Amino acid sequence: MSEMSNLQEYLIKLGANKVGFADVNGLANEFIDLPNGISLVLKIPKQAMTYIEEEDYESYWSCFHAQIDKLTEISLKGEEYIKDLGYDAFALTMKRNECDMKKLLSILPYKTIATKSGLGWIGRSALFVTPEYGSAVALGGILTDMPLEFGVPITDSQCDDCENCQKACPVGAINPQKWNDRLNRKDIIDIGACSKYIIKQYKAGLGCTKCMCECKLTQEYLKKE
Template identity: 80%
Template sequence: MDNLKKYLLGLGASKVGYADVDGLASEFIDLPNGISLVLKLPKRAMHLIEDEDYEDYWKCFHAKVAELSEIALEGEKFIKNLGYDAFALTMTRNECDMKKLLSTLPYKTIATKSGLGWIGRSALFVTPEYGSAVVLGAILTDMPLEFGSPITDSQCDDCENCQKACPVEAINPQKWNDRLNREDIIDIDACFEYIMDQYKAGLGCTKCMSECRLTQEYLKRE
């Protein structure tokens, strides 16, 4: 294992992958290589969803986002100390358009290009180990990296759990591949409207994540 990956995993990242993102990061900084960071959500978070304890769930979720941001920032320092340029793509640096539910440079793009997982029917990122129960982060750099093999097609097989669980039927039958637009697999307007209503009521909508077959397998695993 290379020293950078070993360092990031040692800080607490669950998965680390490398991708060619040349040209995708120009809005931030002209750095051609992406480091995808995946941090699994604790099983407790999924049980909080089952109990509809969204207040504690969101506290847990945001704590994990903050933890991953710190890992990214420490990774940035590590790479710079090696003599390369680096830019931790934290939430505050990668502004999310809430109406589009989309970051300026989607973490999912770097993660799929790194070969760490794929996009599910729900448009959430899916890993074979943890399903959709993850948070994502990234670092951009000019440090030479050995890229993973990009995943360009869904590996969800015939599973329709998330589609059936969606309370507003926003998820289309079409499975993801990297030649499609996001609108081909999900009605983002319907999704956004429902999510906003839920937030205003102090609730949430995470059924597509918690009902994912691979998320369920993660919860059952010792």
């Protein structure tokens, strides 16, 4: 097997559900000058979604953050693995890739690496969507100069005419426009209205997961499980 295949197998053995590779040359300069990105996708367990149905947000966030901790562990072990091969690597952990809550945006969005890797697309809700798990996923990433064979980028939404997430949004933040990579995020979602509501919910110990839960592909994933 090639070094890349061995790396992919290693990351999946650590617990990643999907692994993809992308050209991110020039996008990661705020961190480190590394041209290649590795996208890590971890599904959110069905049990966590059950907590949402029961409005037990304390248990849901505990479960969700456990997935983030798992992604951090996978990313850091992946970084070490790549460095042991003689290449440079930088794990994009949540602490390193800090999210601006008002903009709901990381320094280098994990969704960018994931769509460029061909693992999924951006839904009407501006959440990342996979065919296997809908938007019930957590994302991570690693930057490296290790030679990789890139996936085929997904540049257009693969959602059909489903409007579940748009109709479920409690503040009407989701626009009818489907995503493509030529649009600005403001074309598909009012991020100001979204972030204001989410911050309010978090402060109350709640959350806003309606668009994720109502995604048709999320529902299909839960039924399969």
